Amino acid sequence: MKISILMSLLTLVLTSFFSFAFDRITGESFSSRSEVIAQNAMVATSQPLATQVALDILKQGGNAVDAAIAANAMLGLVEPTGSGIGGDLFAIVWDAKTQKLYGLNASGRSPASLTLEHFALQGLERIPSYGPLSVSVPGAVDGWFELHAKFGSLPMSSILSPSIEYAKKGFPVSELIAYYLQQSVPKLSEFSGFKETYMPNGKVPAKGQIFHNKGLAVTYEKIATGGRDVFYKGDIARSIAAYMKEQGGFLSYEDLANHTSEWVEPVSTNYKGYDVWELPPNGQGIAALQILNLLEQFDIEGMGFGSQQYVHTFIEAKKLAFADRAKYYADPTFNNIPVDWLISKQYAQQRSKLIDQGQVAKRIDAGIDHGDTIYLTTADKEGNMVSLIQSNYRGMGSGMTPTGLGFMLQDRGELFSLQSEHFNVYAPNKRPFHTIIPAFITRNGQPWVSFGVMGGSAQPQMHAQIVVNLIDFGMNLQEAGDAPRMLHFGSSQPTGKIMTDGGYVSLESGYEPKVKRELLKKGHILRDSVGAYGGYQAIMRDPKTGVYYGASESRKDGQAAGY
Incomplete structure (x- = not known):
């Protein structure tokens, strides 16, 4: 009798224990995990390495904008399947000093020399997803410098330094990014520059493989020391323009030099x-x-x-x-x-x-x-907060990978309409639907x-x-x-x-x-x-x-x- 009672009590205790052990903390039918809570600063990005880079910037005395730029630069390296300086950028910034929200549209425009008539002459009813015709001016780098000029605190050389080091020394590719890189090969490997940049030894990096992007390291170094003009009016701009001309594209040096973002x-x-x-x-x-x-x-x-x-x-x-x-x-x-x-x-x-x-x-x-896209958000001890999104569109972008620069140009121009009466119809020097x-x-x-x-x-x-x-x-x-x-x-x-x-x-x-x-x-x-x-x-x-x-x-x- 006593043994039976003891067994019953033991069963009740164990049942209660395991019931509590396996209950969902959230009380919801779907799985979730705890929020992260901190007093001084917070970063949330789609890649742990980018999050850690941004957090380091904040600990060094940088603010939320500095951290957001650092995270975006790092994501262009570790998550090229959804971002990069060949694409555009949009941001909303809460400035604690003025107690106000600011919006930045850092999207690029279509080439000045490409006309709607060209598509008609080619017999096209829509702009191709890949190749030179879908390329518009990349606005991300100008977006960085607009944000930095208005709100930044650390020098750009300090902000880009972690990404430069990672690009030189390499980083282990995550399973998800390895998968998306592999999915990109059939669509993009035919284009000049893709294999040289993203397929070392003839293959895209596998899960856990150390991947280097020395071309991007050099590009980031030039931007860190030469500012936004080196990208839009200097060596990088000339390299992009020469590459696009070789590929039969229309994006020119003048298109890059004339680019501006808009608050x-x-x-x-x-x-x-x-x-x-x-x-x-x-x-x-x-x-x-x-x-x-x-x-x-x-x-x-x-x-x-x-x-x-x-x-x-x-x-x-x-x-x-x-x-x-x-x-x-x-x-x-x-x-x-x-x-x-x-x-x-x-x-x-x-x-x-x-x-x-x-x-x-x-x-x-x-x-x-x-x-595909990346989104990140940062916050600092002063109460500044940044909501930033950046993309090349269609994952990695157009396939147009300028020689030696370490990044791909976006294909955002694909989203123009070719219907002459539509609001979003293609026109030179026009920003596409985003x-x-x-x-x-x-x-x-x-x-x-x-x-x-x-x-x-x-x-x-x-x-x-x-x-x-x-x-x-x-x-x-x-x-x-x-x-x-x-x-x-x-x-x-x-x-x-x-x-x-x-x-x-x-x-x-x-x-x-x-x-x-x-x-x-x-x-x-x-x-x-x-x-x-x-x-x-x-x-x-x-x-x-x-x-x-x-x-x-x-x-x-x-x-x-x-x-």
């Missing part, structure tokens, strides 16, 4: 007491604001995370926002874009009446869904969250989901990124073409089977999508204590770290 006013909408900030077109950030304005017309919190009502409402709101995206989003220098009206509450109230809770909308404009968007949230005029989610044209959808996860569903910063995502994809480019099948929906693992069945009943087409759910980084600031919370993407190599 822009971030735009916002208030979502349930929180101001969500994005940059205006030529990027697609305002689509996230439009989605949030539409969702605000419904009881999202009451629907519950993962419910078929929420998924359906979100998808239909996304379609409406992307209909406007397909028509209006382009270079504002060439078009009168009604940004204020598009992100207004009045417009959202009108458009929300088109959402039918019983069935899907079929006839919708939609956009393209390709590309998918990459940084984001920021303030509350009562104070910084709250700096965040971004890389992932091509799906980014506005994911931005809106992060905001809803934080505000409506009360998730913490890490949970908000780890929660399973939903994405709606269309079949056309941002060129105004009409999609008549309603597109399709991809639900990440974590949604219940009954939710999928109910969505099918409403007419949604569901398809599995592997690896399309983006890459999230975020920093949250506690307004009372000044303590930072960091979160990083569990779907990639991301790391948040602070001190």
Whole structure:
């Protein structure tokens, strides 16, 4: 009898112990991990080595902008599959001194000598994804120097020094980057310069292999000592121009020499007491604001995370926002874009009446869904915060890899339309429609969250989901990124073409089977999508204590770290 009682008690103790041991800390049905919490500074990037470099800069007395530039330079080395100085850059900066947000559009323009007629003469209905015709001026380096001139503290030589050393001495390639490099070979290895830069000994580096990029080390050294002009008016510019001419391209020395970035006013909408900030077109950030304005017309919190009502409402709101995206989003220098009206509450109230809770909308404009990017965010002890996104588009870019420079040029020009009446139609010296968007949230005029989610044209959808996860569903910063995502994809480019099948929906693992069945009943087409759910980084600031919370993407190599 006593033995039986003892065994029962032991069983109860062990059951309780293992029950507590295996309970999810978050209490959610999906897996997550703890936020990173630190008092002085925080960095979140998609590569641990880049995070550590930025953190070192902060410990040396650098500020958030210095750290962001250092991280971006490092990512161009260790994650060339999504970034590099051959691409463009956008940033939102919270400046603690002026208590204000600043926006930077560091995207490049199309070649001055390439005309719309050239594409017609070539019999092209769209701009090729790869090769010389998709190349526009790379704006990232100018973006670094604009940020540095306005807010930087350490000299650029100190900021770029860690990346230069890593490029010379080498670094071990991660599994994910090795995979994406291998995927790039069939598309890009035919182009001059690719093999010499990214395929030492005839192969792309494998997981754990030490990879050197001495060409990029030399390029970074020239930028560190010669400034932005060495890239746009000096030796590097001449090398790029000569290479492009050899490849039959149009990007010229003059195009590089004439490049300028633009400081822009971030735009916002208030979502349930929180101001969500994005940059205006030529990027697609305002689509996230439009989605949030539409969702605000419904009881999202009451629907519950993962419910078929929420998924359906979100998808239909996304379609409406992307209909406007397909028509209006382009270079504002060439078009009168009604940004204020598009992100207004009045417009959202009108458009929300088109959402039918019983069935899907079929006839919708939609956009393209390709590309890879890096997003990073930094914060320092003074309260400065940076939200920065940078990309070559389509992963590594155009394939155009100038001899000996260690980087590839972007193919962002592919996103121009060739329809003569479209807002985003190709023209010389014009900035193309852009998918990459940084984001920021303030509350009562104070910084709250700096965040971004890389992932091509799906980014506005994911931005809106992060905001809803934080505000409506009360998730913490890490949970908000780890929660399973939903994405709606269309079949056309941002060129105004009409999609008549309603597109399709991809639900990440974590949604219940009954939710999928109910969505099918409403007419949604569901398809599995592997690896399309983006890459999230975020920093949250506690307004009372000044303590930072960091979160990083569990779907990639991301790391948040602070001190």
